[in-house]
Every structure is written in C-alpha cells, then in structure tokens.
Amino acid sequence: DAKTTQPTSMDCAEGRAANLPCNHSTISGNEYVYWYRQIHSQGPQYIIHGLKNNETNEMASLIITEDRKSSTLILPHATLRDTAVYYCIVSSGPDYGQNFVFGPGTRLSVLP
Amino acid sequence: DAGVIQSPRHEVTEMGQEVTLRCKPISGHNSLFWYRQTMMRGLELLIYFNNNVPIDDSGMPEDRFSAKMPNASFSTLKIQPSEPRDSAVYFCASSWTGGSNQPQHFGDGTRLSIL
Numbered sequence: 001d002a003k004t005t006q007p008t009s010m011d012c013a014e015g016r017a018a019n020l021p022c023n024h025s026t027i028s029g030n031e032y033v034y035w036y037r038q039i040h041s042q043g044p045q046y047i048i049h050g051l052k053n054n055e056t057n058e059m060a061s062l063i064i065t066e067d068r069k070s071s072t073l074i075l076p077h078a079t080l081r082d083t084a085v086y087y088c089i090v091s092s093g094p095d096y097g098q099n100f101v102f103g104p105g106t107r108l109s110v111l112p
Numbered sequence: 113d114a115g116v117i118q119s120p121r122h123e124v125t126e127m128g129q130e131v132t133l134r135c136k137p138i139s140g141h142n143s144l145f146w147y148r149q150t151m152m153r154g155l156e157l158l159i160y161f162n163n164n165v166p167i168d169d170s171g172m173p174e175d176r177f178s179a180k181m182p183n184a185s186f187s188t189l190k191i192q193p194s195e196p197r198d199s200a201v202y203f204c205a206s207s208w209t210g211g212s213n214q215p216q217h218f219g220d221g222t223r224l225s226i227l
C-alpha cells in the first residue's frame with residue numbers, strides 16, 4: 001500500500017499557482033519524498049524530490065514541513081499542459097530494499 | 113540525451129501467443145524497473161534489476177511472466193502464453209542507485225492488448 005495520502009482531484013485556473021498537498025505521516029528518517037506526474041498515455045515524468053529541505057527546480061517547488069509529515073508541490077504558473085495525474089511517493093530507494101509504490105495520485109485539471 | 117526507450121509502443125496479439133517487450137535504459141544507469149499499469153490496479157512494480165541482476169521479482173504475477181537483462185543496455189519482459197487479463201500498459205524505468213536516491217526515469221510504455 002502507498003504510504004501517502006493525496007486528494008483525488010483538484011482544479012486550478014491557468015496562470016495561477018497550483019498547490020498539491022500530500023500527507024505522509026509515517027515517513028521514516030531516510031525516506032525521500034518524490035513527485036511524478038503522468039499525462040494521459042505517457043510514462044510517469046519525474047518532477048522533483050527532497051529529504052527535508054525545500055527544493056526548487058525549473059518545473060516546480062517542493063515544500064516539506066518541519067516534521068516531514070506532509071509536503072506540498074507547487075507549480076508556480078500552471079498551464080493547460082500541466083493537466084495530469086500527480087503522484088507523491090515516499091521511499092528510501094531500492095538500495096535500502098524499498099521500491100516505489102504508486103497510489104492513485106491527484107488528478108489536476110488546469111482550467112482556461 | 114536519449115531517455116528510456118521501449119518497443120513496441122503498441123502490441124495487439126491473440127490469447128496464447130508469446131509477447132516480448134523490450135527496453136533500453138538510459139546509458140550509465142545501473143538499475144532497471146518493469147511496471148504494469150491497469151485501470152483496476154494502477155501502477156505496479158513487477159521486477160527490479162540492479163547491475164543486470166534481478167533483485168526483487170515479487171511483483172511478477174505468475175510463471176507466465178519472465179524478465180531478463182543480458183547486459184546493461186537491454187532488458188526484455190516476456191509473457192508466454194499471454195491471456196486477455198495481461199492487457200495493460202507496461203512501463204520500463206531506469207535510474208542510478210548508489211546511495212544517492214536518484215529518481216527513476218520512465219519510458220513511454222508499451223500498450224498491450226491480448227484478444
């Protein structure tokens with residue numbers, strides 16, 4: 001079973017920031033938070049990951065709470081092409097015997 | 113840089129036939145993963161290779177499924193004999209695993225339909 005909880009769906013207006021929450025209250029000290037998205041009929045696309053510090057790249061920002069029990073993925077200026085299913089995954093990685101477990105994710109709809 | 117390459121993109125075949133799916137991981141990656149995605153069960157890990165050796169095959173559904181990685185640049189997932197319930201999208205992913213928690217990168221998948 002996935003170790004994360006995400007809302008089933010969200011809407012966001014084009015041009016606005018999309019804030020996607022994820023709860024991972026049982027996260028362990030060596031587990032990272034990964035975010036992927038899947039646009040219809042394509043393979044999951046890596047977005048960002050982090051351990052405890054906030055992270056930012058060209059696609060998004062990841063905000064992890066101080067207790068690490070939840071996180072938020074932020075798409076600063078959502079476009080129609082950001083419409084996808086977004087997956088939050090918690091894992092220490094296969095080096096530690098832990099592979100990815102994908103839950104149902106959040107279906108984000110960016111509206112014009 | 114080339115990403116993970118899977119072939120074929122689509123496969124339609126009749127029940128009982130052998131099906132072979134192919135994957136070329138990203139050059140330099142030492143881990144390869146096969147996943148299956150269906151509407152009912154979502155995205156599931158089937159098998160994980162590290163340095164060409166199968167490490168975890170607990171997700172392989174039954175003996176009709178087999179996977180090989182003869183070298184660092186090629187892997188196959190074979191289903192023999194195929195059944196209609198094997199219809200799904202099969203994804204291959206690769207990553208570098210060396211204690212640095214690098215992400216997995218996915219191919220665009222093979223959409224398999226068994227009639």
